[in-house]
Amino acid sequence: MTAASMFFLLFVASSLLLTLFAARRTHSSGDFYTAGGQLPAWQNGLALAGDYLSAAAFLGAIGMYVGQGYDSLVYAVGTLAGWPLLMLLLADKLRALGRYSVAEVLNSRFDDPRVRLLGIISSLTVTVCYLIVQLVGAGKLLQLLFGLPYLFAVGLVIVLMVLQVALGGMLATSWIQMVKAVLMLLCALVLAGGVLSRFGFSAPALFARVAQIDHGQLLLPGKSLANPVEALSLGLGLSLGLLGLPHVLMRFFTVADSRTARRSAGWATCLIGLFFCLNIIIGYGALVLLAPESRFHDAAGKLLGGGNMAALHLASLLGGNWLQALIAGVAFATILAVVAGLAISGASTISHDLYALWLCHGKADPKREWQLSRLASVVLGVVALLLSSSFQNLNIAFLVGLAFAIAASSNFPVLLLGLYWPGLRVSGVLAGGYGGMLAALLCILTGPAVWVGMLGHAHPLFPYANPALFCVPFAFVAAWLASAGWRRVKPVDGNGAGADTASGHGN
Structure with missing residues (x-):
């Protein structure tokens, strides 16, 4: 048995064991959705960090440093900027x-x-797009590491996901997210320490070496940030998209009170900030250390397995097969944990929002709702398997952009206005939510990723790959205009007084 197989089986067994323990403590729909609502701040902060730090933040980010250098920093900064906003604007509310x-x-x-239907549609769209991306990544990783057929690899991930969600609910998902976050931080510390050891444990020495490559261009903004509008739109989408991700927002219902929710976001901000700081060292270290190693490159000089394999190659260089196997195992555990978090969010949307709130008007039997949530996780897994098989050979970057664009342009504006603006009306919610969603979808479909990259047209109709700078203001303006333009003759009661319509009900 190879080292990679050993770590893979170890993480699978550990996740199943945690699921069984959690299943014994999950007795109601409240336990299933919110882990009983009693997680301490540091635990929920770890789980929040685990929910957000996907394989893209680990393997993908390091690969971006190797391929683009400085440009990858905008992803780290844009992501990190969203956490203080989340803590200040939404967490306690x-x-x-x-x-x-x-x-x-x-x-x-x-x-x-x-x-209710708007919230259901936007949440499911974001969740499914994000889920497809994670499953494609999982399938490709297992295919590369173990030679498994793609559908079998994705099917295996979905089976583990369904078992974890259906049996253990949010508590199992939270525990696995905590373990995964700790493992990711430990691996990042090991890799960063290994890189610095090659430069006398001096970060300035590492960056001095990077500055010698390509006349220091890798320490300066490159092609992807050459257009300031594109860079600003990307950063805005990453920051505000975080504030609209359903599986992240759901975590604020797993703690006891508002103060604990704020502290959870504070913990997550610190942990994610530390991780991205370590990623800078790891990424630039991989750029410098892997370049002269021909064993990690093909005949054309390209990195074997593509940029996403940079972290695994660096681990092999620094610590041999065992460290590479550990990093690969943690990457798989990362994907499994994020997939489970997305699945429970999607199952909650189907069973609680669609069934209990929309179809049953809030009068559903809690036991039946809980049973449906388990069935929903199975249905979601089957749908995700079919969709991921369709997208496995296509450029799925637009799905990531679409998920963040809809989260930033649809969920975030209506949530913020709904929590803070007394003048918001139902018409404003619908205009802002659907308007932002459709604008984001239209911009993505007519932008460079789809219109040029997938459909083969010479020039995009919408010139920017990241539409948040345009779609988010559009959603806010649409919500304001629809609310401000709302007019209704107030019904008159028996005393001649106008009935109160300021609450926002019944538009």
């Missing part, structure tokens, strides 16, 4: 409402089926 999801938060103010 969401927890104070005591709801499970985006749709229920909106429903708490606007008791209108159209608003």
Whole structure:
């Protein structure tokens, strides 16, 4: 048995063991959705960090440093900037409402089926897009490491995901996210320490070596940031997209009170900031150390397996097969944990938002809802398997962009306005939510990733790959115009007084 197989089986067995322990403590829909709502701040902060630090943040980010150098920093900075905003704007407000999801938060103010449906559609769209990306990554990783057929590899991940979510719910997902976050930080520390050891444990010495490559261009903005509008739009999409991701927002319902929710976001901010700082050292270290090693390159001089394999090659260089196997195992555990977090968010949207809130108007049997949430995780897994098989050979970058663009342009504006603006009406929620969603979809489909990259046209209709700079303001303006333009003759009661319509109900 190879070292990679040993670590792979170890992480699978550990996740199943944690799931079994969590299953014994999951007895209700509240336990399933929110882990009982009693996680301490440091645990929920670890789980938040684990939820967000996907394989893209680990393997993908390091590969971007090797391929693009400085340009990859915008992803780290844009991502990190969203966490303080999340802590200041949404964390305590969401927890104070005591709801499970985006749709229920909106429903708490606007008791209108159209608003519930908006929350359901936007949340499911973001979740499914993100889930497909993670499953394609998992399938390709297992295919590369173990030679497994793609569909078998993705099917294996989905089986583990369904077992974890259906049996252990949010508690199992939280525990696995915590373990995964700790493992990722430990691996990052080991790799960063190994890189620095090659430069006398001096970061300036590492960057001095990077400055000698290509006349120091790798320490300066490159092609992808040459257009300031593109760079600003990307950063805005990453920052505000975080504030609209359903599987991240759901984590603020797993703690006891608003203060703990804020502290959870603070823990997550520090942990993610530390991880991205270590990634800078690892990424530039891989750029410098792998370049002269011909064994990691093909005949054309390209990195074997592509840029996403840079971290694994660096681990092999620094610590041999065992360290490479550990990094590969942690990468798989990372994908499995993120997939589980997305699955429980999607299952919550189907069972709680679609069934309990929309179809049953909030009068569903809790036991039946809990049973449906388990079935929803299976259905979601089957749908994700079919979709991921369709996208496995296509450029899926637009799915990531679409997920963040919809989260930033649809979920975030209506959540922020719904929590802070008394003048928001149902018409404003619908205009802002659907308007932002459709604008993001249209910009992505007519932009460079799809219109040129996938459809083969010479020039994109929308010139920017990242539409957040245009779609987010559009959503806010649409919500304001629809709310400000809302007019209705107030019904008159028996005393001749106008009925109060300021609450936002019944537009």
